[in-house]
Amino acid sequence: AQSVTQLDSQVPVFEEAPVELRCNYSSSVSVYLFWYVQYPNQGLQLLLKYLSGSTLVESINGFEAEFNKSQTSFHLRKPSVHISDTAEYFCAVSDRVGGYNKLIFGAGTRLAVHP
């Protein structure tokens, strides 16, 4: 069975500092990979996804993630965070077998950006 490990449950960081949220997955088949963000008291929003092609994917608000097949990782990075990035971030995987997108989520990483 597939699984997703987010290595850090909480990441405190100061504003304008860089951040990396780590995600590793286990799968014996090709996968699609996602990062979702949940702002306080809001629903889940898709931040970025890897389906195929370039292993580096970017979001519109400055986050990027790199798919590393050999290390089975999909770490999320941002070179300079803002207070407004404070949220919980979930890494998710779905397999390519079955024709639909059943998401398996990691436990989440709470990013707290301090002034």
Next chain:
Amino acid sequence: GAGVSQSPSNKVTEKGKDVELRCDPISGHTALYWYRQSLGQGLEFLIYFQGNSAPDKSGLPSDRFSAERTGGSVSTLTIQRTQQEDSAVYLCASAPGPGLAGSYEQYFGPGTRLTVT
């Protein structure tokens, strides 16, 4: 356009009662998913609908849980004889059907927070 909506937003019920949670997907989305978000278990897949059929019910935790979808649109998740461990946020997501553009992007509703006392 309208996103995924869920109702009620909050539900408090007594142990042993039945509850129904509703999901209205984005118009035209034939794929619909239910997930559960709880403190102890994180985010878990419950069930997947394609149209009115549910080819994957593997995440339903017990036979007290059931779901249906009618008209390829609205879905209802029913929990019978609720238990305290059912307390969680129940999330619904919809997506275009398999093979369609964007089919791997799920749009989530705001969730229903269920509290069983």
